[in-house]
Amino acid sequence: MTTVPPPFPADVSSHPLLIVDYQLVKIGNRKEIDKLWEAATQLGFWYLKNHGADVEVQGMLDMGAETMKLPLDEKLKFEQGDDGHSFGYKAAGANAVDDTGLLDSVEYINVSKDDALAWPQTVHRTYPSPVNTHMETTIKPFTQKAVDVNMTMLRVFNDKLGLPQGTLANLHRMYELSCSESRCIRKAPAPEQPPDQQALGAHTDFGSLSFLHHNMMGGLQGSVPLPGHAVCNVGDALALFSGGVLRSNIHRVVPPPKEQAAFERWSLVFFTRPANDVELRALTEQSSIIAEAVENSPDPSKFSTLQTAQSWYYRRTKYQRVKNRTGPESWHQSRGTEHNEQKAFAVTAN
Numbered sequence: 416m417t418t419v420p421p422p423f424p425a426d427v428s429s430h431p432l433l434i435v436d437y438q439l440v441k442i443g444n445r446k447e448i449d450k451l452w453e454a455a456t457q458l459g460f461w462y463l464k465n466h467g468a469d470v471e472v473q474g475m476l477d478m479g480a481e482t483m484k485l486p487l488d489e490k491l492k493f494e495q496g497d498d499g500h501s502f503g504y505k506a507a508g509a510n511a512v513d514d515t516g517l518l519d520s521v522e523y524i525n526v527s528k529d530d531a532l533a534w535p536q537t538v539h540r541t542y543p544s545p546v547n548t549h550m551e552t553t554i555k556p557f558t559q560k561a562v563d564v565n566m567t568m569l570r571v572f573n574d575k576l577g578l579p580q581g582t583l584a585n586l587h588r589m590y591e592l593s594c595s596e597s598r599c600i601r602k603a604p605a606p607e608q609p610p611d612q613q614a615l616g617a618h619t620d621f622g623s624l625s626f627l628h629h630n631m632m633g634g635l636q637g638s639v640p641l642p643g644h645a646v647c648n649v650g651d652a653l654a655l656f657s658g659g660v661l662r663s664n665i666h667r668v669v670p671p672p673k674e675q676a677a678f679e680r681w682s683l684v685f686f687t688r689p690a691n692d693v694e695l696r697a698l699t700e701q702s703s704i705i706a707e708a709v710e711n712s713p714d715p716s717k718f719s720t721l722q723t724a725q726s727w728y729y730r731r732t733k734y735q736r737v738k739n740r741t742g743p744e745s746w747h748q749s750r751g752t753e754h755n756e757q758k759a760f761a762v763t764a765n
C-alpha cells in the first residue's frame with residue numbers, strides 16, 4: 416500500500432531561508448558565494464538547490480524504509496549502544512528530548528562514511544541487511560556526493576575566513592576516520608500529538624556541515640520543505656573553528672503540520688564531521704578574521720574546548736541516551752554550543 420501524504424500546508428508560518436544554487440557556487444559565482452556566506456554567518460541554515468543528489472536521496476529513503484520495516488528485535492541487534500557510538504540503529508525513545516527526560520519519537524539508521532567508502536570491508540561495524548544490500552548502489556554514491564557538496568562549501572568558508580588554502584579540507588579528509596555519517600530518520604504518524612511536541616529535541620548539530628532532505632514533509636520546526644531543495648546547516652565544529660563567525664543554530668523536529676501529522680515522516684541527513692583526532696578550537700593562528708572574532712567575543716574561552724571531534728561527539732551522543740540519564744545534569748552534559756545561541760532559529764508553526 417502506498418499512501419501519499421498531503422502537501423505541506425500553505426498557511427503554516429516559516430522562517431525564510433536563503434536559496435543557494437550549488438552549481439553556481441561550484442563554478443565560483445561571486446554573488447552566489449556571497450549569499451552562501453550571508454546564510455552561514457547569519458542564520459546558519461539555507462536551502463541548497465541544484466545539488467545533483469536527487470536520485471541518491473530517493474535511494475537512501477528506500478533503504479531507510481526497508482530497514483525500518485524489519486522486526487524491532489532484528490533492528491535492535493544493530494543498536495548504537497550506550498557508550499557514545501552512533502553508527503547503527505537508534506530506536507524511538509532511546510534519547511531524551513529535554514532536561515526532564517521526555518523521550519524522543521524518531522527511529523533512525525546511521526551509516527558511517529568510512530564503512531560506506533570501504534565497503535565490502537568493515538571499518539567500524541556491521542549493519543542490518545537492507546543497508547548491506549544498498550551499500551554499493553546507493554549509500555556509497557550518496558556518501559560521495561554529500562562529501563563533495565559539503566567540501567565545496569567548506570572551500571568557500573575557508574576563503575571567506577581568510578584561512579590558508581586547504582585548512583578546512585585538511586581537517587575533514589575523506590579517507591581519514593571520522594564520525595561523518597548518513598542518517599535516515601522515520602517518525603511514526605502521530606495525529607494526536609500537540610504540534611509542538613518535540614520528536615527530536617532542540618539541538619545544534621555536532622559536526623561541521625549537515626546536508627538534509629525531507630521529501631516534502633514538514634516537521635523541521637520553522638522550515639518549509641521545497642521540492643528538490645536540500646536544507647544545509649552549520650554545526651558546532653565549524654562554529655568553533657571559525658570563532659563563532661559561522662553559526663551553529665538550534666533546531667528541533669516536531670510533528671509535521673496539520674494533516675501531514677497523520678503520515679509517516681522521513682528525512683535524510685549527511686553529517687560531515689572533522690577527522691576523529693582533530694581538536695575543536697578556534698583557528699586563531701591561521702586567520703586574523705577568526706582571531707578578531709574570538710577577541711571580541713564576550714567569552715573567548717568557549718572557543719577552546721580541549722576536546723577532539725570524536726570525544727565531543729561521543730559525549731553528546733552518550734548523555735542524550737536515556738539509559739545514561741541520572742537527572743537533568745545528563746542532558747546538560749550532552750550539550751554542545753547551544754548556550755552560545757541568543758535566539759532560536761525555529762519559529763512555531765501554527
Ligand SMILES: O=C(O)CCC(=O)C(=O)O
Nearest residue numbers: 600620634635668682684
Ligand atoms: O529530520 C530533520 O528534519 C532534522 C534531523 C536533525 O536535525 C538531526 O538528525 O540532527
Ligand SMILES: [Fe+2]
Nearest residue numbers: 618619620666
Ligand atoms: Fe540536527
